[in-house]
Amino acid sequence: MTIQSWAEPYKIKMVELIKMTSRQERNQAIKEAGLNTFLLKSDDVYIDLLTDSGCGAMSDKQWAGMMNGDEAYAGSRNFYHLEETINTCYSYKYTLPTHQGRGAEHILSKIMIKPGDYVPGNMYFTTTRLHQELAGATFVDVIIDEAHDPSSEHLFKGNVDLGKFEALIERVGAERIPYICVATCVNMAGGQPISLANLRDVRKLCDVHGIKIMHDMTRVAENAFFIQQREEGYGDKTVAMITHEICSLTDGATMSAKKDAMVNIGGFLALNDDDLYEKACELVVIYEGLHTYGGMAGRDMEALAIGIRESLCDNHIRARIGQVEYLGKKLMDANVPIVRPIGGHAIFLDAKAILPHIPQEQYPAQALAAALYVESGVRTMERGIVSAGRNQETGKNHGSKLELVRMTIPRRVYTQSHMDVAAEGVISLMEKADRIRGLEFTYEPNCLRFFMGRFKTVE
Numbered sequence: 410m411t412i413q414s415w416a417e418p419y420k421i422k423m424v425e426l427i428k429m430t431s432r433q434e435r436n437q438a439i440k441e442a443g444l445n446t447f448l449l450k451s452d453d454v455y456i457d458l459l460t461d462s463g464c465g466a467m468s469d470k471q472w473a474g475m476m477n478g479d480e481a482y483a484g485s486r487n488f489y490h491l492e493e494t495i496n497t498c499y500s501y502k503y504t505l506p507t508h509q510g511r512g513a514e515h516i517l518s519k520i521m522i523k524p525g526d527y528v529p530g531n532m533y534f535t536t537t538r539l540h541q542e543l544a545g546a547t548f549v550d551v552i553i554d555e556a557h558d559p560s561s562e563h564l565f566k567g568n569v570d571l572g573k574f575e576a577l578i579e580r581v582g583a584e585r586i587p588y589i590c591v592a593t594c595v596n597m598a599g600g601q602p603i604s605l606a607n608l609r610d611v612r613k614l615c616d617v618h619g620i621k622i623m624h625d626m627t628r629v630a631e632n633a634f635f636i637q638q639r640e641e642g643y644g645d646k647t648v649a650m651i652t653h654e655i656c657s658l659t660d661g662a663t664m665s666a667k668k669d670a671m672v673n674i675g676g677f678l679a680l681n682d683d684d685l686y687e688k689a690c691e692l693v694v695i696y697e698g699l700h701t702y703g704g705m706a707g708r709d710m711e712a713l714a715i716g717i718r719e720s721l722c723d724n725h726i727r728a729r730i731g732q733v734e735y736l737g738k739k740l741m742d743a744n745v746p747i748v749r750p751i752g753g754h755a756i757f758l759d760a761k762a763i764l765p766h767i768p769q770e771q772y773p774a775q776a777l778a779a780a781l782y783v784e785s786g787v788r789t790m791e792r793g794i795v796s797a798g799r800n801q802e803t804g805k806n807h808g809s810k811l812e813l814v815r816m817t818i819p820r821r822v823y824t825q826s827h828m829d830v831a832a833e834g835v836i837s838l839m840e841k842a843d844r845i846r847g848l849e850f851t852y853e854p855n856c857l858r859f860f861m862g863r864f865k866t867v868e
């Protein structure tokens with residue numbers, strides 16, 4: 410017999426105790442949190458699948474790196490290590506550390522966008538789109554239609570629809586499109602990859618029209634793994650090689666290092682162009698910090714440099730995505746409707762299908778996430794029209810075909826048994842789903858309302 414199963418390529422050296430709460434305590438906690446899982450105290454959570462951001466487990470090597478932090482104000486050795494790592498692994502020439510991904514998005518939007526511009530992207534991301542809008546641009550979704558259909562089994566749902574992209578160029582003119590934002594393993598589509606063939610076609614079209622490609626590379630390693638598994642000609646390439654190839658096809662990147670690269674805080678803006686780099690340096694000193702630390706401590710830059718290399722090991726990424734698949738298959742076996750194919754960092758429950766009796770204007774995914782917490786102590790989050798927010802000009806809700814609850818798996822944190830318990834929580838809630846009721850806002854923030862909005866049950 411050959412070995413079929415994967416196992417985590419690490420063993421556990423330290424543990425953090427967690428506690429289970431009673432249903433009564435959870436009822437109270439979610440009420441106090443305005444039915445928003447973002448407002449729960451972490452102490453009231455049993456298994457935390459809110460996000461995979463900043464909550465991964467660092468390795469002993471990363472912790473050791475923290476002790477080698479060089480906290481000099483200027484020219485920290487850890488910066489040069491990070492810059493060299495990003496150049497070698499990701500191909501980008503210049504690195505500007507930022508406090509996290511949105512810090513990089515802020516600076517990129519400010520240096521590249523003029524008011525009245527258009528920024529196409531393979532689906533929006535919350536903070537990314539907001540920074541584009543604040544800089545005066547209109548975001549245009551150019552992802553393939555399959556990405557908006559939770560049941561489509563398309564293997565590369567992150568692909569750009571070249572027809573939609575060309576139509577935009579035709580309509581507004583290339584000079585009003587400073588760049589296309591291409592995300593790898595598209596978060597809002599369910600952690601779905603883009604293929605290298607598609608990215609190459611995007612490159613060709615951009616070269617014809619003088620449009621740059623800016624890469625949201627938050628989950629590039631996970632995307633590279635899917636290419637290795639699914640795209641012809643890449644089966645014998647390593648995740649590190651594929652990652653390098655992806656990055657080489659783009660002109661620069663924003664990175665939330667709290668995801669793929671397994672640090673608790675940090676991010677960066679990476680660029681190849683000398684002029685853009687110079688402009689970005691001028692802004693980084695205003696909004697983040699000196700260009701050799703930006704928004705990060707020396708020790709954090711060291712942990713990041715080490716984390717980047719660990720994130721690109723085939724064994725690591727196979728176990729990481731293997732765990733996500735394990736949870737997804739359990740739910741599929743129990744006929745729970747989830748986004749297919751199973752994505753890289755999370756399972757997305759299809760709240761529209763689970764709660765057909767709640768109209769989308771009553772936020773079914775928000776209601777489902779709150780109910781799941783009460784049922785099981787598992788914390789998840791809404792990815793539907795609450796996250797989509799309102800159009801900054803018209804004040805109308807952004808439409809969203811997808812109305813999802815995201816069960817996000819932090820890297821190297823939970824075991825398979827935690828996945829079993831999380832799956833059982835969802836399955837047991839499914840049996841009582843008809844009792845869940847719709848919600849309305851009692852407090853709605855102007856921007857990024859999903860973080861701090863409060864809700865009550867509709868009478």
Ligand SMILES: *Cc1c(COP(=O)(O)O)cnc(C)c1O
Nearest residue numbers: 509510511534536596625627665
């Ligand atoms: C998390 C995330 C960001 C923003 O990064 P932060 O570090 O949270 O500021 C941007 N894009 C994608 C795809 C993300 O998942």
